[in-house]
Amino acid sequence: MKQHQKHIESIMALIRTRDEQEFVQEAVSMLERSVNQPTTFGKIIQSRVPEHCAHAMNRVFEDEALKGNTEQLRKFLETLKKSIGAMRVLTLDIAFSPSEKDIDAINSWVVGNVGSDVVLDFTHDATIGGGAKIMFEGRYTEKTLRQKIEQVFEKERERILQTIL
Amino acid sequence: MKDTFQQYLTEIGEIGFVERVVSSLVYANGLPGVRLQEMVLFESGEVGRVTGLGESVVELVNFSRKPVAVGTRIARTNHLLEVPVGEELLGSVINPLGESLDPSSPLPPTKERRSVDAVPLGIQARLRIKKQCTTGVSLVDRLLPLGLGQRELVLGDQKTGKSRFLLRALFSQVKEGAIGVYAVIGKGRIAAKQVEQAIREFGIAKQVVIVVASADEPASMISLAPYTAMTVAEFFRDQGRNVIVVLDDLSLHAKMYRELALLGHKFPGRNSYPGDIFHIHARLLERAGSFTTPHGEAAITCLPVIETPRGDMTGYIATNLMSITDGHLFFDHILFAEGRRPAIDPFLSVTRVGRQTQTPLEREISSELLTFLKIAERLHAFASFGAELGEHIKEALARERRIMQFFDQTAYEMVPINVQLLLFGLVWGNRWRDKMSVELHTLIERIIKAYGEREDFHKKVDGIVAGRNSIKELVERTSNFDFASVE
Numbered sequence A: 001m002k003q004h005q006k007h008i009e010s011i012m013a014l015i016r017t018r019d020e021q022e023f024v025q026e027a028v029s030m031l032e033r034s035v036n037q038p039t040t041f042g043k044i045i046q047s048r049v050p051e052h053c054a055h056a057m058n059r060v061f062e063d064e065a066l067k068g069n070t071e072q073l074r075k076f077l078e079t080l081k082k083s084i085g086a087m088r089v090l091t092l093d094i095a096f097s098p099s100e101k102d103i104d105a106i107n108s109w110v111v112g113n114v115g116s117d118v119v120l121d122f123t124h125d126a127t128i129g130g131g132a133k134i135m136f137e138g139r140y141t142e143k144t145l146r147q148k149i150e151q152v153f154e155k156e157r158e159r160i161l162q163t164i165l
Numbered sequence B: 001m002k003d004t005f006q007q008y009l010t011e012i013g014e015i016g017f018v019e020r021v022v023s024s025l026v027y028a029n030g031l032p033g034v035r036l037q038e039m040v041l042f043e044s045g046e047v048g049r050v051t052g053l054g055e056s057v058v059e060l061v062n063f064s065r066k067p068v069a070v071g072t073r074i075a076r077t078n079h080l081l082e083v084p085v086g087e088e089l090l091g092s093v094i095n096p097l098g099e100s101l102d103p104s105s106p107l108p109p110t111k112e113r114r115s116v117d118a119v120p121l122g123i124q125a126r127l128r129i130k131k132q133c134t135t136g137v138s139l140v141d142r143l144l145p146l147g148l149g150q151r152e153l154v155l156g157d158q159k160t161g162k163s164r165f166l167l168r169a170l171f172s173q174v175k176e177g178a179i180g181v182y183a184v185i186g187k188g189r190i191a192a193k194q195v196e197q198a199i200r201e202f203g204i205a206k207q208v209v210i211v212v213a214s215a216d217e218p219a220s221m222i223s224l225a226p227y228t229a230m231t232v233a234e235f236f237r238d239q240g241r242n243v244i245v246v247l248d249d250l251s252l253h254a255k256m257y258r259e260l261a262l263l264g265h266k267f268p269g270r271n272s273y274p275g276d277i278f279h280i281h282a283r284l285l286e287r288a289g290s291f292t293t294p295h296g297e298a299a300i301t302c303l304p305v306i307e308t309p310r311g312d313m314t315g316y317i318a319t320n321l322m323s324i325t326d327g328h329l330f331f332d333h334i335l336f337a338e339g340r341r342p343a344i345d346p347f348l349s350v351t352r353v354g355r356q357t358q359t360p361l362e363r364e365i366s367s368e369l370l371t372f373l374k375i376a377e378r379l380h381a382f383a384s385f386g387a388e389l390g391e392h393i394k395e396a397l398a399r400e401r402r403i404m405q406f407f408d409q410t411a412y413e414m415v416p417i418n419v420q421l422l423l424f425g426l427v428w429g430n431r432w433r434d435k436m437s438v439e440l441h442t443l444i445e446r447i448i449k450a451y452g453e454r455e456d457f458h459k460k461v462d463g464i465v466a467g468r469n470s471i472k473e474l475v476e477r478t479s480n481f482d483f484a485s486v487e
Helices: A002-014 A018-033 A040-050 A051-061 A068-084 A100-113 A145-155 A157-164 B004-013 B138-143 B162-175 B190-204 B219-238 B249-264 B277-283 B316-326 B333-336 B360-385 B392-409 B415-426 B437-453 B457-466 B471-479
Strands: A086-093 A118-124 A131-136 A139-144 B015-022 B025-030 B038-042 B047-053 B056-061 B073-080 B082-085 B113-117 B154-155 B180-183 B208-213 B243-248 B288-295 B296-307 B327-331
Touching: A002 A051, A018 A040, A018 A051, A018 A068, A018 A131, A051 B392, A100 A139, A118 B437, A131 A145, A139 B004, A145 B056, A157 B277, B004 B038, B004 B073, B047 B471, B073 B180, B073 B457, B082 B219, B113 B219, B138 B208, B138 B360, B138 B392, B138 B415, B154 B162, B154 B316, B162 B180, B162 B190, B162 B243, B162 B327, B180 B190, B180 B219, B180 B249, B190 B208, B190 B316, B208 B219, B219 B243, B219 B277, B219 B288, B249 B277, B249 B296, B249 B316, B277 B296, B277 B316, B296 B316, B327 B333, B360 B415, B360 B437, B360 B471, B392 B437, B415 B437, B415 B457, B415 B471, B457 B471
Parallel strands: A086 A118, B154 B296, B154 B327, B180 B208, B180 B243, B243 B296
Antiparallel strands: A086 A131, A131 A139, B015 B025, B015 B073, B025 B056, B038 B047, B038 B073, B047 B056, B082 B113, B288 B296
């Protein structure tokens, strides 16, 4: 059982975004349906799961404890699906489309500081200029360039006006 | 609204996301510090209120007709649902959120906003009901008097003259300096328009606030309407003004509350109403009464309305409200069909505190009239057997007819108290024994008109009535009344 939990955690740690979470969840559903034909697992994983997760998942299903034990496999897949569905979402409003490198950097910080059960949800909002609006478990904080500029204009209104006029 | 939403987000630092929408109910995640009854803002501009707190889900009601989309962001406001209150509201027609319904005349900003769900004032702020609330309707003022601060349920079938009575009572009170608040709850738009028009025709619109939640509004909005009306009334009460509040009608309010409760999977009780239906009505009506305020004594007189299908006054909500209020006026559809106006059944109606506001003369009149009418009703039953009637029975029945003509208010809206007493003196003293029905109507109409228009006649009537302590004295004084002086 402990081994199963370890497998689940290793898969979850690789899921970085909401999109990836959906892909993996869908793939697990398909695996559940094909539980009696474990030979098709490799194909499903290859075609449905993002590349960086696929390797880890393939490795998990190579585990001897799961191989050939349909009941165990069914239970494992059920737990895996539930755990992936229950992952916490950290929403980030940012002004740019993040590259794979950006996502990796943010995700590794999140996994290290918040937990491995967190997925990122990126929303594009060009009006914030830079920085991010961060939303997590009902908490909201804004660390954006727009807010900073607004604060500066509010604080130093008189000085700015004097400089211009 | 977008800016306000952003401001609240930044200020409070909490956010929620819509997870599920069921009609007016919205289920959201997030908002960890939200409180029950707190107002929330949706990113799309709608306003909502927290109605339930779960372990990971918050139940909200959306007051907008437009449904919110799943995934919409929600911001807390950290204050309870509030509506604007102030003198600026007078003469306006508002929705339960306090927004003007006339797009051409939006409300000017008010200085104050108040929570719609206020705790009723305690015993220390309450006073004994000791002043009469005149309705201008002779039958009510004489037989079933109301006091300022009384909560009197008005119940009856559809189209039995309830609204007419309510408008007359409103008119009469506003003429005496009170503020009127009329809440149209869950009625059709036409009914709301008719109320508005009638109030304008009476010429009292500038002293009345109309709160409208018509039938096409969402259940959340309809169930909010009586609270907004009461909040507006409380503002004027705190300014030392008497207020009359009409809640038309609470049976529809109860139905809307039931709809929301059933959608929210609350356990259904009798007639599928939720278990707290009595509590919410009692809490609402407890906000009315006679109070002491920093500006002196002021009262909120409340007239909630209930519709009784086919005259059945034993319904769940009707009996609940009967036990909450200080009496009820029952409008009988049979009496209405017989041509009685108002069609109030004096024997099935009750007033619990109104009589303590009457003078000894008025109390005597009320008691004598009720006894006489009860006897007359028995005589009717006796006469229906076709028995040969004695002179005294014929005389009693004729007198009853004249009394009913005195009470009939088909043509005129309001009968001033002193005119009511004068007319009673004339009827009771048999001064009209020889008058035909049409003749009598014309005469009553002329007396009311002359009282309102001619100062000398006004003084004369007041002189006749003033200082009389018994029916005997009143009848004696009216025995010399010169009908020619009305001309």
